[in-house]
Amino acid sequence: MNAVEVFLLGRKLMKLGQESMPRAGFRKLPASVQSILIDALEHPNSTIGEITRRTGFPQSHVSASIARLQKGGALVTGVDPNDRRRTLVRSATEAIAGVAERVSVPIDAALSAAMGTSDPDALADAIATLESLAVRFAMDSHREPAADETD
Secondary structure, X not given: OOHHHHHHHHHHHXXXXXXXXXXXXXXXXXXXXHHHHHHHHHOOOEEHHHXXXXXXXXXXXXXXXXXXXXXXXXEEEEEOOOOOOOEEEEEOHHHHHHHHHHHOOOOHHHHHHHHOOOOHHHHHHHHHHHHHHHHHHHHHOOOOOOHHHOO
16 A cells, blocks of 8 residues: 555545534534644644644644634633743543534444445444554554654
8 A cells, every 4th residue: 555545545534434423513614624623632732833833734824723613612722831932722621522422423324335335244344444443543643753753
């Protein structure tokens, strides 16, 4: 598998997840704001600059999006105690818990449509594979990158 194939698979999986979610506020957000929210959730207590670097969006857009998400109750910001010039961004715990409860729905129907099959064994196999990858990536996200993996 090459980088393009992984990228395309990732986009397909993201679309399957979005299709499976109930019509929630998240789906009404522009894709760039969704990306910023996801980054902030994946990297709690990040600075605006760190989110800007990871997402590739202009800092003004990241700041405006975070303000919008903060106003909507999804994110909270605070002053970095180590450098009072920087703002730290993290999820609003209560809001995220409520969203997670509402959007925790199975992907069976969307996966079945994407695979073009309703065979329960094929669906179970695909779901088991996705769950295995999710566990693997969650474990790897906590390791330190090797010297040749850093930018």
